[in-house]
Amino acid sequence: xxxxxxxxxxxxxxxxxxxxxxxxxxxxxxxxxxxxxxxxxxxxxxxxxxxxxxxxxxxxxxxxxxxxxxxxxxxxxxxxxxxxxxxxxxxxxxxxxxxxxxxxxxxxxxxxxxxxxxxxxxxxxxxxxxxxxxxxxxxxxxxxxxxxxxxxxxxxxxxxxxxxxxxxxxxxxxxxxxxxxxxxxxxxxxxxxxxxxxxxxxxxxxxxxxxxxxxxxxxxxxxxxxxxxxxxxxxxxxxxxxxxxxxxxxxxxxxxxxxxxxxxxxxxxxxxxxxxxxxxxxxxxxxxxxxxxxxxxxxxxxxxxxxxxxxxxxxxxxxxxxxxxxxxxxxxxxxxxxxxxxxxxxxxxxxxxxxxxxxxxxxxxxxxxxx
Numbered sequence: 001x002x003x004x005x006x007x008x009x010x011x012x013x014x015x016x017x018x019x020x021x022x023x024x025x026x027x028x029x030x031x032x033x034x035x036x037x038x039x040x041x042x043x044x045x046x047x048x049x050x051x052x053x054x055x056x057x058x059x060x061x062x063x064x065x066x067x068x069x070x071x072x073x074x075x076x077x078x079x080x081x082x083x084x085x086x087x088x089x090x091x092x093x094x095x096x097x098x099x100x101x102x103x104x105x106x107x108x109x110x111x112x113x114x115x116x117x118x119x120x121x122x123x124x125x126x127x128x129x130x131x132x133x134x135x136x137x138x139x140x141x142x143x144x145x146x147x148x149x150x151x152x153x154x155x156x157x158x159x160x161x162x163x164x165x166x167x168x169x170x171x172x173x174x175x176x177x178x179x180x181x182x183x184x185x186x187x188x189x190x191x192x193x194x195x196x197x198x199x200x201x202x203x204x205x206x207x208x209x210x211x212x213x214x215x216x217x218x219x220x221x222x223x224x225x226x227x228x229x230x231x232x233x234x235x236x237x238x239x240x241x242x243x244x245x246x247x248x249x250x251x252x253x254x255x256x257x258x259x260x261x262x263x264x265x266x267x268x269x270x271x272x273x274x275x276x277x278x279x280x281x282x283x284x285x286x287x288x289x290x291x292x293x294x295x296x297x298x299x300x301x302x303x304x305x306x307x308x309x310x311x312x313x314x315x316x317x318x319x320x321x322x323x324x325x326x327x328x329x330x331x332x333x334x335x336x337x338x339x340x341x342x343x344x345x346x347x348x349x350x351x352x353x354x355x356x357x358x359x360x361x362x363x364x365x366x367x368x369x370x371x
Contacts, residue, residue, distance in 0.1 A: 001325040002032045004068025006061045007039035010075045012283035014042025014306035015313065017072040017093065020053040022314040022321070027054035031325045036064045043310040065089075070324060074313065075300055076103055087111035088347070090329045092321065094118055094133075097344055098245045098358040099272040107345045108361075113329055118270075119243045119352060120320065120342035127242060128338065129320070131178050132312035134267075136302040138182030138238060141265045142171070144301070145234040146190065148263045148287060148294050155294055156261030158233050161191025168192050172232040174220065174249050174274055176203045179238030179267045187234075188212045195228060225249060230257050237266040237274040243344070244354035245272035252276050260292035269297045334370040343369075 003026060005018045016039050018026075023033045033055040037047055047057050058064050065071060065084035073093035077085060079102075085091060087110065095116040097104045107114050117129035127134075142160075149169065151157035162168035171187045173180045176198035187194045188211065196211075197220035198204055204217040211217075218224055229235065229250065239246050246268040255277060266278040273279075277290050280299040287296050302309035320339055323332040333340045344352040349364040356363035 001328070002034065002067055002069045003321070003325060004064040004071050005033065005035040005039055005055075006064045006071065006073065006081075007036040008042075008074050008303075009061075009080070010078060010300060010303075013075055013300050013303040015074040015303055015310045016040045016043050016045065016306075017074050017313070017317070018321075019043075019310060019314045020045055020049040020055070022318045023050055023055040024053035025318060025322065026325060029322065029326060032056070034058050034064055034067055036061055040310075043306040045310075070321075070329075072317070072321060074303075076100070077107070079106075082106045082110065085110040085112045088113065090115060090324065092117070092317070092324065094270070095344060096270045097352070097355045098243060099270060101359050104345070104350070104355060104359060104361070108348050108350065111347050112345070113343070113347070114345040115324075115329065115333075115339065115342045116243070116344045116352075117317065117342070119344060120338050121242060122338055129313075129316050129342075130240075132316045133302045133309065134178035134240075135182050136305060136309050136312060137267045138179035138236075139186050140301050140305065141179070141183050141236045141238070141267050142186035142190065142234075144286075144296055144298075145171075145236065145263050145265045148296055149234060149261070151261075153287075153294070154261065154289060155263050156233055156259065160187065160234070168214075169233040170231055171195070171234045171236065172228050173197070173236045173238060174225075175238035175240065176200065176207050176217070177238060177240060179240070180236070181207065183236045183238060183267075184211060184215050188215050192234075195232070197224065197228070220249070226254060226257070229254050229262075230259075233259075233262060235262065235264050235275075237264070237268045237278070239268055239274040240271060242354070243352050245358055246274040248274060248276040250275040250277075255291040255293050258291070258293050261294065263294045263296065265296045267301065269299050273297065330370060333366075340366060340370070
């Protein structure tokens with residue numbers, strides 16, 4: 001198969017979809033890998049690293065999209081890339097369709113096969129291609145939150161861990177999944193007083209067992225959250241419903257009950273956000289303030305630590321890329337249930353129900369394409 005890796009062009013997106021080591025594994029199996037010049041530069045990989053691994057370099061994105069049967073990306077295609085995508089071309093990347101209707105319609109129009117990292121799902125319900133970036137984003141949410149709690153950045157001016165004789169900050173984490181767990185580890189390690197909320201009592205029991213003593217668990221509901229936000233200094237939104245929009249757990253009216261300088265970090269912003277007042281921001285302009293509450297809603301947080309993120313992402317995606325390249329998407333998805341659930345749009349049809357439901361689009365059973 002011919003695999004293309006274009007350079008990411010989203011604001012401050014320094015990750016690349018494939019490391020030189022990943023390219024070498026695909027080349028070893030007889031596939032051709034074309035990488036856009038300087039695509040790996042932001043992650044610390046030179047063009048020479050790729051050519052040394054057997055990949056071939058192309059100067060422009062247009063050349064990469066034109067030649068490739070499978071495109072591997074990190075972030076969803078943006079408007080200037082829409083017309084580069086061809087009918088029947090397999091695009092393997094994070095799409096987060098449910099959060100952005102224009103992207104959904106654009107990909108329907110291309111006739112491409114859109115296989116989304118974030119909905120590849122194992123039998124146990126885990127999301128293997130979302131996990132590594134959720135781990136990064138969960139950990140980053142605390143270091144970014146701690147930074148924006150500083151007074152010069154309009155925060156409350158509070159140190160997460162406090163000091164002897166001074167109470168630590170209170171951190172509220174919405175969701176006990178991968179993001180929430182990693183955020184809690186980081187916040188607890190810095191000495192904060194941490195509360196994780198979730199609707200799954202069994203998950204809370206598990207977290208209660210494994211987390212240090214400064215992490216507490218509470219069942220999530222509207223009443224509980226309305227009380228907690230009044231006294232918490234940093235609130236992390238880490239709730240995910242695979243392929244669908246995140247529920248709005250923190251509503252506009254709750255902001256008026258928060259203390260000035262409270263910081264909100266919505267890691268779920270890729271899926272529409274679980275904080276009502278959040279809207280996607282960039283690393284260049286990461287925050288905005290509503291009712292004296294600081295909102296940090298960067299939609300590609302792991303892009304700020306691209307070396308770590310790119311390695312972690314390739315570690316997770318490469319085994320699936322090898323299957324897709326070796327068998328073709330139809331056979332690979334028919335035989336591998338994880339990959340099958342990653343299919344979102346095929347030849348103009350929406351085959352992932354949560355995406356179809358988000359925009360009242362016709363849903364087509366993916367089986368129609370795999371038989």
